[in-house]
Amino acid sequence: MAYTAPESFTTRPDLQGTFGMSASTHWLATGTAQSVLERGGNAFDAAAAAAFVLHVVEPHLNGPGGDLVAIVQTADAAAPAVLMGQGPAPAGASIEHLRGEGLDLVPGAGGLAAAVPGAVDAWLLLMRDHGTWELDDVLAYAIGYARDGHPLSAGAAATVARVAELFRTDWPSSAALWMPDGMPPPAGTIVRNPAYAAVLESLIHAACTVRDDGPVGRAARIDAARREWKTGMVAQESSAFLSAPHRHSGTGVHAGVITPDDFAGFDAGWEPAVTRGFRGLTVAKAGAWSQGPALLQVLGMLEPLDDELLDPSQERGAHTILEAQKLAFADRDAWFGDADVDLDTLLSKEYLAARRALIGDTASADFRPGVLPGRSAFRPPLRETYDAFSVATGEPTVASDGRTRGDTCHIDVIDRWGNIISATPSGGWLQSSPAIPALGFCLGTRLQMTWLEPGHPSSLVPGRRPRTTLTPTLVLRDGRPEFALGSPGGDQQEQWQLLALLRMTVGGYSPQQAIDAPALHTTALADSFWPRTWTPAGAVVEGRLGEELIRGLEARGHRVTRAGDWSLGRVSAVGRDSATGLLWAAANPRGMQGYAAGR
Numbered sequence: 001m002a003y004t005a006p007e008s009f010t011t012r013p014d015l016q017g018t019f020g021m022s023a024s025t026h027w028l029a030t031g032t033a034q035s036v037l038e039r040g041g042n043a044f045d046a047a048a049a050a051a052f053v054l055h056v057v058e059p060h061l062n063g064p065g066g067d068l069v070a071i072v073q074t075a076d077a078a079a080p081a082v083l084m085g086q087g088p089a090p091a092g093a094s095i096e097h098l099r100g101e102g103l104d105l106v107p108g109a110g111g112l113a114a115a116v117p118g119a120v121d122a123w124l125l126l127m128r129d130h131g132t133w134e135l136d137d138v139l140a141y142a143i144g145y146a147r148d149g150h151p152l153s154a155g156a157a158a159t160v161a162r163v164a165e166l167f168r169t170d171w172p173s174s175a176a177l178w179m180p181d182g183m184p185p186p187a188g189t190i191v192r193n194p195a196y197a198a199v200l201e202s203l204i205h206a207a208c209t210v211r212d213d214g215p216v217g218r219a220a221r222i223d224a225a226r227r228e229w230k231t232g233m234v235a236q237e238s239s240a241f242l243s244a245p246h247r248h249s250g251t252g253v254h255a256g257v258i259t260p261d262d263f264a265g266f267d268a269g270w271e272p273a274v275t276r277g278f279r280g281l282t283v284a285k286a287g288a289w290s291q292g293p294a295l296l297q298v299l300g301m302l303e304p305l306d307d308e309l310l311d312p313s314q315e316r317g318a319h320t321i322l323e324a325q326k327l328a329f330a331d332r333d334a335w336f337g338d339a340d341v342d343l344d345t346l347l348s349k350e351y352l353a354a355r356r357a358l359i360g361d362t363a364s365a366d367f368r369p370g371v372l373p374g375r376s377a378f379r380p381p382l383r384e385t386y387d388a389f390s391v392a393t394g395e396p397t398v399a400s401d402g403r404t405r406g407d408t409c410h411i412d413v414i415d416r417w418g419n420i421i422s423a424t425p426s427g428g429w430l431q432s433s434p435a436i437p438a439l440g441f442c443l444g445t446r447l448q449m450t451w452l453e454p455g456h457p458s459s460l461v462p463g464r465r466p467r468t469t470l471t472p473t474l475v476l477r478d479g480r481p482e483f484a485l486g487s488p489g490g491d492q493q494e495q496w497q498l499l500a501l502l503r504m505t506v507g508g509y510s511p512q513q514a515i516d517a518p519a520l521h522t523t524a525l526a527d528s529f530w531p532r533t534w535t536p537a538g539a540v541v542e543g544r545l546g547e548e549l550i551r552g553l554e555a556r557g558h559r560v561t562r563a564g565d566w567s568l569g570r571v572s573a574v575g576r577d578s579a580t581g582l583l584w585a586a587a588n589p590r591g592m593q594g595y596a597a598g599r
Contacts, residue, residue, distance in 0.1 A: 004313035006513040011589035014512045021585035021598030023572035024411045032141045034597040043419040045133040052142035059430045060159035065443035066427025068119040069470040075418035080284045082271040085122025087115045092257030106448045108530025110248030111256030111433045113445035122268035128222040136204045146197035154187040170247035171434040195440030235263035237438045284474040288341035292471045295494040297328040300352040315552035323359040329525035334369030334377040337457025338465040363557035365536035378456040380526040385533040408488040412574040422472035422484030448530045483575025495521040496569040511586035518544035519568035
């Protein structure tokens with residue numbers, strides 16, 4: 001049977017042009033990125049400007065206190081590089097300390113779960129090494145929206161409403177910032193954040209102390225801003241404010257442990273991408289401190305199979321994809337982390353062939369990591385559940401106590417010179433922990449992705465990065481970037497990207513057709529977010545896949561949750577057509593918030 005043909009109708013056009021293309025999860029960020037390109041900036045200037053805007057306009061999905069993973073390739077580079085903006089656990093964040101607080105999991109909300117913020121330093125590093133604009137020009141967009149106001153998105157308004165009682169009762173600084181009139185503001189309300197505008201202006205003021213001209217002076221100015229972020233009022237105010245005991249997820253009251261020294265000790269950096277071939281293409285991901293190699297494992301398992309088994313719109317294909325993903329995520333949960341991970345074996349042809357052989361005709365309900373020579377697989381303390389919260393769609397899902405299954409933002413930009421970036425910023429959500437009054441934002445909760453069992457690559461260890469879900473993708477042909485893509489969605493990020501990637505590269509879909517097409521994902525994995533549950537044989541589907549396919553999955557033993565027709569997947573992408581040289585962009589229509597632009 002042939003691969004399912006795409007629908008001729010798309011929700012948005014496939015944008016094409018020759019000048020530059022941008023796509024993101026919010027129209028104001030996309031407009032910002034395109035504005036920078038129009039004014040002569042490159043893809044990296046554009047992405048950085050858009051990212052700081054996202055801090056302001058999608059505060060429930062990311063913030064300055066969060067983290068960042070990006071993959072970039074400059075026009076003159078021979079290979080892609082990973083921009084690492086994932087901060088580590090503070091020196092005081094140990095298993096012993098949290099166990100002593102009576103915890104068996106890192107909380108999903110509250111300052112005790114804060115890793116060292118990494119996003120801002122990473123964006124500044126990108127600007128220093130590959131951008132062309134001065135800092136004040138890049139930050140002007142975000143400062144304008146923060147100081148003069150912007151319309152509150154429906155998602156942000158809904159998030160504030162869900163945690164309104166927590167804010168009123170336990171986090172008064174968050175109530176003062178997000179509910180200044182005492183009530184959750186409705187969508188469309190013009191909101192302002194002058195405190196965050198002042199933080200950004202303090203970075204500009206620090207940069208202005210360097211008077212040297214030329215590229216050396218520009219780099220020194222950005223480094224001065226980085227020092228201000230790590231040692232100035234952000235580090236001091238965050239540490240002092242979170243040291244006061246406050247409510248965490250559930251009913252616990254704890255003090256944060258992050259200190260100014262933790263801020264000062266972190267530097268964002270560059271790392272080589274991890275790559276693997278797939279049907280004539282090369283797919284580039286971040287290392288095993290992210291979940292990136294899991295996508296490479298799935299592609300390796302699927303590559304030699306018949307095309308119909310790579311088609312999520314057919315029952316056999318949907319089943320095969322779900323089962324391959326479960327095997328890859330079992331490896332993620334057993335082996336991945338900021339440690340010595342044997343990726344050579346995990347990505348080898350022989351290992352993946354053995355994993356592929358485990359895919360049967362029925363859904364597995366077992367946790368099945370592979371075997372690595374001389375190593376013992378970690379088995380997470382799986383908490384089995386089938387409740388509605390645990391099988392959430394991957395869209396922003398927030399409980400009244402602030403626990404969040406994690407969602408995020410995404411930005412892709414390609415310019416006329418051939419520079420390209422795929423970036424996924426996240427964390428520091430407005431519901432993560434109490435807002436720091438002097439800063440206008442809170443810190444993130446990425447440490448909830450660590451375990452309080454010692455000896456595992458993802459165990460909580462001071463100075464070690466938590467294994468993040470942030471996982472942008474770059475696809476190359478003959479060493480040149482073909483397209484960049486990414487998605488919010490926590491544990492679903494890889495899964496939704498996989499569907500778009502397969503439909504584009506195997507099924508012949510255009511980018512917008514691939515993004516529009518109905519999606520599905522597995523929940524048979526160790527959830528990366530508190531309370532760390534899993535759903536054996538769980539699968540979540542969009543109804544547009546069709547009742548016949550859905551019933552077929554159920555007959556195979558998948559525990560299926562129908563999530564609505566347009567509820568899964570928030571992929572965006574940009575690229576260059578290798579045959580014509582035309583640039584293109586496409587964006588997710590779900591939620592009517594993500595947009596692409598270009599010419």
